[in-house]
Amino acid sequence: MQYRRLGRAGLQVSELSLGSWVTYANQVDVNAAVEMMAAAYDAGVNFFDNAEAYAGGKSEEVMGAALKKLGWARLNYSVSTKFFWGLPDAGGITVNRKNTLNRKYLMQAIDGSLQRFGLEHLDLVYCHRGDPNTPIEETVHAMSDMVTQGKALYWGTSEWTAADIRAAWDIAERHHLHKPVMEQPQYHLFHREKVEKEFARLYDDIGLGLTTWSPLASGLLTGKYKSGIPADSRGAMQNMSFLHDALTDQAKNAAVAKLEPIARDLGATTAQLAIAWVAKNPHVSTVITGASSVKQLKDNLKAAEIIAKLTPDVLKRIDEITAPLAD
Template identity: 75%
Template sequence: MQYRRLGRSGLQVSELSLGSWVTYHNQVDTKSATEMLAAAFDAGVNFFDNAEVYAQGESEVVMGEAFKALKWNRLDYVVSTKFFWGLERTSNTDTNRRNTLNRKYLMQAIDGSLKRMQLDFIDLVYCHRPDANTPVEETVRAMSDMITQGKALYWGTSEWSAADIRAAWEIADKHSLHKPVMEQPQYHLFHRSRVENEYARLYEDTGLGLTTWSPLASGLLTGKYKSGIPAGSRGSLESMSWMRDALQDKAKNEAVAELEKIAAELGGNVAQLAIAWVNRNPRVSTVILGASKLSQLQDNLGALALTPKLTPEVLARIDAICKPLAK
């Protein structure tokens, strides 16, 4: 396992990390989460990603219980959470609880996450989506204050446009506030433009780091959806029904079949190839993996062996297959 700086910060994160979206509480209980976090940690993973909205807060509870059981030194792991969507609606007057980045919501959201995760501070906190109804300066000041108060160490964004990230960074710079350090975008073989084109100037201008999600395109790049939606898969979950059409995209599944041949030549499988492809991008600080069982996590960690095998010739072959289908 290699470690990379998170943007221009001094924080070092493992090139592969482990996230909890979809799986924790829904598919993974505390015992299984503890087992997988321990296996990831033993393999060198030091960053674990979460969000307030995952399983309506229960994902944070599961991860917090796992950390408590593992009794790791707090210096040895990095944990994140994200704010915007809020938790389940409880009344007709909770407009400051959901889909917002206003100060009232953010300053209470961090306290809720700290309580659920049983932590004194959270290393990385993200604005999970942009909020067009709150002035950017208000959001920047609230996120900066989380850090000043010692409740978080670094802050960043997730799925923000380059223009919005730059605006937030410039406001922080102008007022000597804590600047956004990282962005968490979707990035995989079929979703490339934002990371490779839109953010291009930000890497040099602001030192933006990336903690990318969905390297397997929600499972499409595992090859498991070539013949439909298998029982027990992420795509079979009712809460994930919105992604079923994408998972059954005929052209992309045909491309996955071609990628499987390249992966076999390199001594791996298509999931490992897809993760390695993201990992080989020097702009990516860490690639967030998801897993519903230990064997899946162990298999995905095998991407480390494939990363150095992605020569320019291999990358050109991959591009010829995937780039025409990418956005």
């Protein structure tokens, strides 16, 4: 496992990391989380991604309980969360509790996450989406204050536009506040526009780092959806029904089939090839992977061995197959 700086920040994160979306508290309980996080850590993973909204806060609780059982030195790992969507309704007026990045919500959200994790601070905190109803200045001040107060070490954004990221950075620069240092965008062989074009100037201009998610396009790039949606797959989960059309896209599944011989020549699976392709991008600080079992996790992490095998010729062959279908 190799380690990369988080953009221009001094923090170093493993090139492959482990996330908890969909799995924790749904498919993975505390004992399973302990087993998988231990396996990831043994393989060199030092970054574990989460979010307040995952499983309505229960994902943070599961990861926090697992971290307590594992007992790792706090300097040996980094953990994140994200704010915007809020938690499930608990009655009363929810206008300042959901779909917002206002100061009132953010300053209470960080305290709630710390309590669920059982940690004194979080390493990375993200604004999970942009909020058109809150001035960016207000959000920047609140996120910077989290860092000043020692509740978080670095802050960034997820699925923001390049224009809003630049605006947030400029506000922080102007007012001598803690700047956003990372963005968490979706990035895979069929979804490239934001990372490769929209953000292009931000890498050099402000030193933006990327902690990308969905390297397998929710499983499409594993090849298991070529004949429909298997009963035991993520796509079969009721709360993942919005993925059905994308997972069964005939043209993309045909492209995945064409990737198989390329992967085989490299001694890899198509999933490992797809993860390695994301990590090959020098602007990616870490690729967040997901898994519901130790076997799946270990298979995914073997992608680290494939990154160096992606020569210009191999990348060209991959692009000829997938780039025409990418958005």
